[in-house]
Amino acid sequence: MHYDASATSSLYQALPWMMVLxxxxxxxxxxxxxxxxxxxxxxxxxSPGAQLITLRVFEMAFVLSLRPMLEGTLDRPVAVAAFQHPEIGKALLIMSTRFAEPWTLESLSREVGMSRSAFAASFRKLVGEAPAAHLTACRMRESARLLAESSVPLGAVPERVGYKSAVGFHLAFRKHHSIPPGEYRQRHRSQLAG
Known part of the structure; x- marks a missing residue:
């Protein structure tokens, strides 16, 4: 696909080099x-027009591929402004796609090319919450999905979503979802069976 690099949005520039679905x-x-x-x-x-048709089909596949990746991040109007900010948009995409990495405020701000204090202030202003809270929410969303929709062993979920400690994960999950991870999985499995 060809595009005009000078006209690309900050969201496009913040995309990873490769997306895996x-x-x-x-x-x-x-x-x-x-x-x-x-x-x-x-x-x-x-056949006539085949190249144009192929390009449009690939463009559609690209846009449709972004939807699951960005699920839950554009449900608030403020998120649109956040994605338009080059550094904060990149940080949001990183948190949505690379949540399993051991991010800190320091490493995230360095990754997007901002000072720690400027990053924290801009993120809070545009997103409405601290970077750590947003990252935790991304991790909790993915852990809930893994528990409800996959057969990943309960003990493997913490590492898959960026927690080194099973206890830390358990406490964060319980605080976020009001029930422990094992009970969350049981409830969803019984709903599917019933």
Missing amino acids: DERRIAAEPMLREVIDLIVAHDDSG
């Missing part, structure tokens, strides 16, 4: 699954 995420987005199937099956390279 597993089968579960593709299955959860029926339109994305159909577009991927179309790309795989489509082979009319010699």
